[in-house]
Amino acid sequence: MLSRRGQKFNAFLGIPFAKPPIGDLRFKNPVQITESWNGTWDATKYPPKCIQPLQGKIEGSENCLYLNLYSPKFADNRTSLPVWVFIYGGKKLFGDAAPYKYGPEYIMDKPVILVTMSYRMGAFGFLSTEDYVISGNFGLKDETAALKWIQTHIHSFGGDPHNVTISGGSSGGIDVNLHLYSPLSKGLFHKAISQSGHSLNSEVVHPSGTARALAWDLARIVGCNTSEIRTSEELLGCLLEIPSITLARASLKLMHDYILPFMIFGPVIESKYNEGAFLINDPCKDIEISSGIPWILGSIPDEGSQRTLTLFSKPKIIKHFERNAEKLFAEYFRFTYHPKAIEVSKKVIAKYMPHKYLNDSFHEISRIYAFSNFHLGTIETARRYKGPLYLYCYDHTNDYQYLKTYLQLLSSSTKFKIGAVHGEELISLFNNPLMYPPVLTGNDRIVSDQIIDLWYNFVACGDPNGNAPKIWNPVIPSKLNYLHIHNLTLTMKENYFIGEEYEFWKEIKTPTLCSRISMVHS
Known part of the structure; x- marks a missing residue:
């Protein structure tokens, strides 16, 4: 491919960074891929977007944890270029990392490795029973899984794992802010850019009890017998049997049922005892953010x-x-x-x-x-x-x-x-x-x-x-x-x-x- 100023660069599309979150992995933390594959991976095709409502329709797939990577033509495992990661926005409901939306041609004028990734959204990414059963924050944990993949593999593409910057716009900018708080993301990046997104916003983290109530509302809409469901485990058991498109349509109905159809599924505060907890402190209650990481905010x-x-x-x-x-x-x-x-x-x-x-x-x-x-x-x-x-x-x-x-x-x-x-x-x-x-x-x-x-x-x-x-x-x-x-x-x-x-x-x-x-x- 050619950048805006005619610089040649490579595009590696649809690289998996975690196991597909399907079947029993639905509503679970992302699972690292430990198996290697034989032969050549086809990195020339757009990966599927994560399932989402778009103009009243349902598009995408649950099997969506892929990233796109762009590198200068000269980059290889002997170079050590800075790594620029971009997280798209979309109210935690829609969006994707496709190059026809976030085309790399401008940024690739520079000697840099650019990475964009998809993450679970809506109920698939942020449903929570506010306990260890459906802990929530899966979309944010997907982003962290991509950052872990970068730490392990970016050197092979000519990038420096010790010089990684995360950036994002709108709700993606909020995510960047939350990564600054998260113990799960510590050490995975070294600089941050938040464009029109911060965590001191009443839309960002759900108040206690709200996410759990939404989980029961969703289950009721898709046909689970919520009058007889007593535990989070029983709720999860029913939701795992529901087709993904039915869940996505139910999420769309929930959006229309509420006066505030913005980030209806969003981050929650987790118990520090949850395995792989992403957010254990409320940003609104922390007086200071003291990560020390250089940050652009605006x-x-x-x-x-x-x-x-x-x-x-x-x-x-x-x-x-x-x-x-x-x-x-x-x-x-x-x-x-x-x-x-x-x-x-x-x-x-x-x-x-x-x-x-x-x-x-x-x-x-x-x-x-x-x-x-x-x-x-x-x-x-x-x-x-x-x-x-x-x-x-x-x-x-x-x-x-x-x-x-x-x-x-x-x-x-x-x-x-x-x-x-x-x-x-x-x-x-x-x-x-x-x-x-x-x-x-x-x-x-x-x-x-x-x-x-x-x-x-x-x-x-x-x-x-x-x-x-x-x-x-x-x-x-x-x-x-x-x-x-x-x-x-x-x-x-x-x-x-x-x-x-x-x-x-x-x-x-x-x-x-x-x-x-x-x-x-x-």
């Missing part, structure tokens, strides 16, 4: 437009909101932990929409979601982290945005003006011919080159500046200095999203920034 100004679009594309939900705005605002924006949740909702509505109907408040709702679920948590994460942290704000609006097209379809009479939105930076990093032109031009190309340079320098040596003059300094918590990536300008600024709006949200969220809530049926 977000985008208009993070809320994508989710607000989901809300505005469902007129029934809009009407539901307007009938009971204060209560549903509390649910939708995760205020329900607050002892005065309705009062909090009233304050938010008064601040952002004092004279507007919900249907005319697209930008205001986008701002509410962006600040309460992205910017505030990013600020607090930056202040807590005890290690080299590089903070950024990606504020470049690409000429082509798939979100703009959907926004225009919402209403011919409403014009939504949006800037840089959730996922925008991925356009700079990966070729995605399904969503935008395969060749970036003009300012988009220049910004892409800048981002690739900064990210690669960090992957290679832990400093995004590399050997060039220093333009990006690590965070000083009292200053919250960050790199502002605005069109063609890279500028160091201070007080990351700090201002009157921050003070408003800090007052509302304090003292528990991301206290848990339970799911609410519609």
Whole structure:
């Protein structure tokens, strides 16, 4: 294959990194492959994506624990190149590592080994009975299994197992943050990049009891006799007999049964006594993250437009909101932990929409979601982290945005003006011919080159500046200095999203920034 600048590189597709999680291995931790194979492995075909709902249909397979590996043509077991691992996002429900979505052509301009992997999602990856029977966090453990495979085998492809960087966008960025906490991932990577994802978010870790209740709901929907099931073992026994497509359809139904159809299956806190436990401490209760690993962390100004679009594309939900705005605002924006949740909702509505109907408040709702679920948590994460942290704000609006097209379809009479939105930076990093032109031009190309340079320098040596003059300094918590990536300008600024709006949200969220809530049926 050829990179954007004409560099030759190899693509090894569909390499298995764990045994297929099928049969008795469903709802179990990934199992390492210890057997070798004879002959030649065909690494020229796309592996199956993990089973998932997509546009109302079910696609993929349970047999999906494969990775893709890209290496420069010159790389072999005598080279020692930095390793860049990317974890895709998708609300723990959908997504895959296919090169037609996360094309390697831009990154492979650099002398680096790029790895993308699939991991179990939805119920298959995150169902939990909150005990040792179905411990949960299987998708995160799949990612860890891929990192273990890299430690064992990457040298054969020309990579350095002692120089591995994990990166991810959106929920993939959250996963990166959780790997920094996890005892299971310790020593498997050396640097981290989280794009629009942090763990100080009420969506991230399920409150105690919620995941177990969801497991029983799922079992009931697929036909298990839950009135007679008394133990987790009995529940597992029934679920193992259910066809995968039936489970996936039931997961889709659960999404529609709840008012909050976002990350309905997600991470849980496990007992430290669980074998292979991934997450044993609540990120929201840890005052500091002290891994010491260099970390790039950042977000985008208009993070809320994508989710607000989901809300505005469902007129029934809009009407539901307007009938009971204060209560549903509390649910939708995760205020329900607050002892005065309705009062909090009233304050938010008064601040952002004092004279507007919900249907005319697209930008205001986008701002509410962006600040309460992205910017505030990013600020607090930056202040807590005890290690080299590089903070950024990606504020470049690409000429082509798939979100703009959907926004225009919402209403011919409403014009939504949006800037840089959730996922925008991925356009700079990966070729995605399904969503935008395969060749970036003009300012988009220049910004892409800048981002690739900064990210690669960090992957290679832990400093995004590399050997060039220093333009990006690590965070000083009292200053919250960050790199502002605005069109063609890279500028160091201070007080990351700090201002009157921050003070408003800090007052509302304090003292528990991301206290848990339970799911609410519609």
